[in-house]
Amino acid sequence: MVNGCKVIVLLLLWLGTSAGDKYALSANAAEHQEHTAHRSVGLEEVVLVIQSQRNSYHARRGVQRKMEILHQAAELGQVSPLPQNSPASAEKTQSLCSHKTNDIKNVTVPLHGLYLSFCLFFYFIFFFFKIALYIWEEGNGPELTAVAEFCTEPRDNCATTFTTYLPDCGDSVSKNNLFVAVKTCQKFHSERVPVVKATWEKDAGFLEYYSDVTDASIPTISLGVPNTERGHCGKTFAILRRFLSKAVPKTDWLLIVDDDTLMSLPRLRQLLRCYDPKEAVILGERYGYRLVQNGYSYITGGGGMVLSRVAVSRLVSSGCSCYRDDAPDDMVLGRCFTSLGVPITHSPLFHQARPDDYSETLISLQQAISFHKHWNMDPVAVYKQWLQDEHPRDEL
Incomplete structure (x- = not known):
């Protein structure tokens, strides 16, 4: 629960090392979910956090990733982008980004409908530990669940895929x-x-x-x-x-x-x-x-x-x-x-x-x-x- 709202959190790691890193909200994955025992989740119930770093290259890649996700969400007909300053959505993501994690700083405001935010996670390994503690809630929270659709290698029905090949930013430095x-x-x-x-x-x-x-x-x-x-x-x-x-x-x-x-x-x-x-x-x-x-x-x-x-x-x-x-x-x-x-x-x-x-x-x-x-x-x-x-x- 974040400020009384039920939220599903999807962390999109953008460490910025690779333009080959692929993260996608897949329509095929959404269709696959319809066949599960659980109801489909609308994007208005999802918080998407793009993890970035304090560097101009990473900032550009973070914005690019944001626009790719918003484009896919728009194709699903589930998002209507509004101006950046949306206090309600900002409050939700700020709660997530700051709860028990003082080293994490929220630097942009998410859009209405699709709560897309950028957090600068300076200590990304430590962050995952803190998120696990936040979910665990001293043994009172839910167990962490492995989800097959979050993929390390591309295959059918992936909601996300991940590689870290080298980025293509032009000719190599001499x-x-x-x-x-x-x-x-x-x-x-x-x-x-x-x-x-x-x-x-x-x-x-x-x-x-x-x-x-x-x-x-x-x-x-x-x-x-x-x-x-x-x-x-x-x-x-x-x-x-x-x-x-x-x-x-x-x-x-x-x-x-x-x-x-x-x-x-x-x-x-x-x-x-x-x-x-x-x-x-x-x-x-x-x-x-x-x-x-x-x-x-x-x-x-x-x-x-x-x-x-x-x-x-x-x-x-x-x-x-x-x-x-x-x-x-x-x-x-x-x-x-x-x-x-x-x-x-x-x-x-x-x-x-x-x-x-x-x-x-x-x-x-x-x-x-x-x-x-x-x-x-x-x-x-x-x-x-x-x-x-x-x-x-x-x-x-």
């Missing part, structure tokens, strides 16, 4: 507009660096290896920061300062990775075309730290951290810095960017772990950009299977 920084240390020069050279280094326009020692055979650059067993904050902030200096070519984008990260740079450059380098952007796989206690989100370093030049400049000029050289660099960056009001942008195509650590069904529906760690696997074989494109995959 390889000469992306600077790649690989963090390494002496003990991994002979073990991990050769894997990078055998796999994805060839796709980089500008790439440097940063180590605790100078090794001309690779070559590596010492930034004057001693190696640390845990956390590499001092090294990462030295990379950020170097990126803004005249010591390296000037590019719009910076990618920072570990020496055991496997990357697809062509896919990354295609994804980056969707983002505006004039905005402060930090992109990758988003994690959260103490979110229920006014914590912050951050891009996990193992999957790769992508930053626009604008974001790096804002961070360095802010004076926000490491509290120790061995502090976790990705978390410190997340704390700093959060304090600066820069959104942490999530993409499910970056991965902190190995392919074996994920559902095969999940990653088979993706065009992954990265994986992390070499434990108990052949990293070159993993790269060839999951990241190397002989023939680019078309969007669905």
Whole structure:
């Protein structure tokens, strides 16, 4: 119940990574429902929430998704769009978006009939946990029900389908507009660096290896920061300062990775075309730290951290810095960017772990950009299977 009204909630995740993500209100699915034991539900009883992020690309995609849904609803003859400012519908969706979820912000007003709203879910995993608690209602609520018509793969009678192939935002960003920084240390020069050279280094326009020692055979650059067993904050902030200096070519984008990260740079450059380098952007796989206690989100370093030049400049000029050289660099960056009001942008195509650590069904529906760690696997074989494109995959 939301403000005394019976509402069915359909969450439409729009993380913005893929123009191939397909979400549809299917007329076939509606006809299929008529054959069930339950009565058909009119769209006036449905709240549709499009999940988006604080970024101009995601905002555009959210509006596009909204218009697609409204068009389908109009074809069903169940919606008559009215001006955006509809207090009654706004009250209903605001209740949903804010109930016990203070980190969620409602940013547009839904339309009459089809309560279509946009909520910025900065911590999307945490959000689902909170929604489950809201429905569960300390054991007094209904059980969660699996619905076959909510599909992960297209098939007959799907109300929704989902893929995360790469978006088509135009030609890929030039390889000469992306600077790649690989963090390494002496003990991994002979073990991990050769894997990078055998796999994805060839796709980089500008790439440097940063180590605790100078090794001309690779070559590596010492930034004057001693190696640390845990956390590499001092090294990462030295990379950020170097990126803004005249010591390296000037590019719009910076990618920072570990020496055991496997990357697809062509896919990354295609994804980056969707983002505006004039905005402060930090992109990758988003994690959260103490979110229920006014914590912050951050891009996990193992999957790769992508930053626009604008974001790096804002961070360095802010004076926000490491509290120790061995502090976790990705978390410190997340704390700093959060304090600066820069959104942490999530993409499910970056991965902190190995392919074996994920559902095969999940990653088979993706065009992954990265994986992390070499434990108990052949990293070159993993790269060839999951990241190397002989023939680019078309969007669905």
